[in-house]
Amino acid sequence: MGCDIELSPSSCRPLGPHPDSTIHSFAPHDAMPNTRPRRLLRNSKACDFCHKRRIKCQPSSLDSTRCQNCADFDLVCEFTRPSRRARSINTSNAPDANPEPRPSGRTGTAEDTWSVAKNDRNSDQPLSSTWQRFARASTPVVKKLLCLYQEIVHPIFPFFDSVHLEQRIGRLEHVHNRSFFCSVMAACAVTSARLRDGALRSSTSGAEKPFDIVPEAYYCAAEEALPDDLLHCHDFDHLRGYALLALASIQDAQIAAMQKYIGQYFTVLAINNWHDEACWPQDLSIEEIEERRRVYWSMYTLDVYSAIVWDGCVHFQEAHAKVCYPGVANVQPRASQDGTHWIVGWNFTTDLYRILEHDLSRLRSRSSKFALGGRPSIPPGSLIVSSQDLANELFSSLPAVFKQLPPATGDVNQDIYGFQAANIQATMALARIVYLTLDEDVDLDKKCSVVSDVLSTFHQVPNAYLRAISTPLIYHIGGIGTILGSVMEGPMSYSSCLRVRDLLLSMAALLESLEAVLHQSAGAAQSLRQLVSRVQEYMDSREPRATEGGDDVHRPSNLSGEGTRVTWDNAILNDLSPQFQLPEELLQDWEWPFTMSNNYLSFQF
Structure with a gap:
């Protein structure tokens, strides 16, 4: 199939009034003052073709008998459908009028004419x-x-x-x-x-x-x-x-x-x-x-x-x-790399969704009020390990070409493998989020660890493949927003707040790389950065002063032991500081538009 055909610019531009839609003026009534502005009237009826497409109808610059759309597609510009304005005229004075029957109780809208055009449409009827x-x-x-x-x-x-x-x-x-x-x-x-x-x-x-x-x-x-x-x-x-x-x-x-x-x-x-x-x-x-x-x-x-x-x-x-x-x-394409066809990676993504289906079913059964069989008596954590181990085992057996994320080359036969690798990584990220919700005792560190791993994966995927995943990727990121939202609504220490701040900034950077092309994500990164600024100001106001001995209890320490935790930079942060909760007014203006609406994928405290 050839790819050297150019699109006609006129076939896609917005359309305006039909050439027959002439503008008329009328003289003001004698009783009216001369200063009253003249009112303009025009015929707003579009041709049948433009009306069916529900787009504007504008005159053609080259053909005075047709609108631009009909001229572009070499169609006859017709006005055969009945006018809605004619219904208000007394039919006794119009013997040739033959209005279309309409269901009783409905007002005259554009949907009425549209429904007439769609009457008795069946799959075996010709266009x-x-x-x-x-x-x-x-x-x-x-x-x-x-x-x-x-x-x-x-x-x-x-x-x-x-x-x-x-x-x-x-x-x-x-x-x-x-x-x-x-x-x-x-x-x-x-x-x-x-x-x-x-x-x-x-x-x-x-x-x-x-x-x-x-x-x-x-x-x-x-x-x-x-x-x-x-x-x-x-x-x-x-x-x-x-x-x-x-x-x-x-x-x-x-x-x-x-x-x-x-x-x-x-x-x-x-x-x-x-x-x-x-x-x-x-x-x-x-x-x-x-x-x-x-x-x-x-x-x-x-x-x-x-x-x-x-x-x-x-x-x-x-x-x-x-x-x-x-x-x-x-x-198609039939080419393979190292004897491996791209459909093998595509089928593996289907395997992941089959695992996800069962995890979602267990999650909903656990939350449902109508689970007649009761909750299964499974040791804590064993369910998550089982499903995650299965996914990891399947992934480990994949050919190496589906585990690599090379830059896009513009060659369809090569890039299709990058498409599969990127889609696999995105699906495994979604699986990790679902796995996390199956754990009833998940803590802040585990949530942040999962978010950090998922964000790191997305940052490694070349932008060209992220664009290929397109809008669904925004909802993958929405799952990350759900997790971080649950963290920020709960009690945090100073060090954990710093960790969440860095994750939010990483999330904002990922969204900024997509905003130029995915219009659904417009403004989301800026909203995240504004939230980070507010959180930072609140943290600065709470930051404790150094003790008399000159030691800051939140300063990184080279000592390890009880009461310390390893963070994302492998630095040991003392986490014995008191817990606090971010004020509600700090978060209420954060309108994260892509959080998932699934009530099952939520976290309770």
Whole structure:
């Protein structure tokens, strides 16, 4: 699939009024004073195409008969939908009027017209002529975005076989096939959003050229192609479309929409029994089987991830799965390093999420009021060691290529291994946070130790791969914020407060490296630094003066023994100072926007 096609700037810029939307003026009433300003009226009705996309409609500079959008995509500019203003006119004076029927009790809104356009949409119905023209005219842009999808999204969410995808696009299948059009538009929405957020691109994809892409346009197009009735949804491309729309929703922090599309994905999966390979069509090619396997396990990991971060439900547990792991054959790119294929590292990440699913289940059973079996009688700490040892054992058996974090090269065949290594490290960091919450007797030192290890790992990952993980990384960092928040709300000594301060500064530095590209994290680093300044001022006001003998009880000492603890710098700090608690007003203005909303991942004192 070629990658040398440039995007049309006019196809993505904001749109304004239609050329027919002329501005009229009227003379003031005779009884009104002449000083009254003249009121301007204009026709605000957009053409049918722009109205369906829910975007502005502006005149074309080259074609006076069409708006800019219709001219860019070579469409007929039509105004065939009924006007809402006409409903207030007496129909007896308008014999040709034929208003559309509307449900009773609803007010006239844009949603009414939108619902008429979506009536009786099923997966086996062809695209409307308007969307067919749009799909045909936008094919060069779609090819470019799908090529970039294979570079920046496919390493983590390999939903398409690149050869099969290129063949289908070459046949213009997305122009006539509603379900394939849905999955293609959703893939374009995810890709353009990742590009906006600074995702890594190869040296051959024109990375030096600016892209003016509007992800919302492709998102709306994919939504328009969804079926109205999930009971009639039997096409894998629609299933893949729901999965991609969930990813696009996460990218823009639209969590409610993400939950909606994850739920619809698993509903369609259950209706068709596609969690069992025996229920798949018998005439599938090897490439199509591998596509389905990768989509299934990708959405399993996303389902567990969302359950951890947003306190959701795990829709399909691993015990429900009768789907094999993806194999090495027929997976793009085919290149391997030292005889190891990148899909091996991808499958290992799935193993980690299967472990996470069981740890989350135990954690919720412990906290649930409806655990009929009671709490398991397991010695303290043994559960954490068991699951963590299993993860570590699996990691130790991985090929060395997945344990290294080399800089990004711009070569897709090499960087895909860096993608896997970075995703593995991020998932293991999330696992450590969940492991920590399983320990009921966790103390301040252990919390700070876990946070320090996780932050150190993220600082070692090259920024290009952190951008590849993209918005989900922000919620990984949110787990760190949850732990540090619990530390700051509890009693601390002077030395422990210093340690938390340094961890907050490390967290701020990590966020600053991402703020230039991930707009969801904007302002978070500055907020953390302001908190550190307030904490530092409070600590300075409490810092004890030297004793008469000239010794400061908080000064590092070279002596070790009872009552001392080793800190992050291997310095021995005397921790016999009295405990204190940070004032509530010191923390109440800290609006950390990415803390996880999971009630189970909390710490009690």
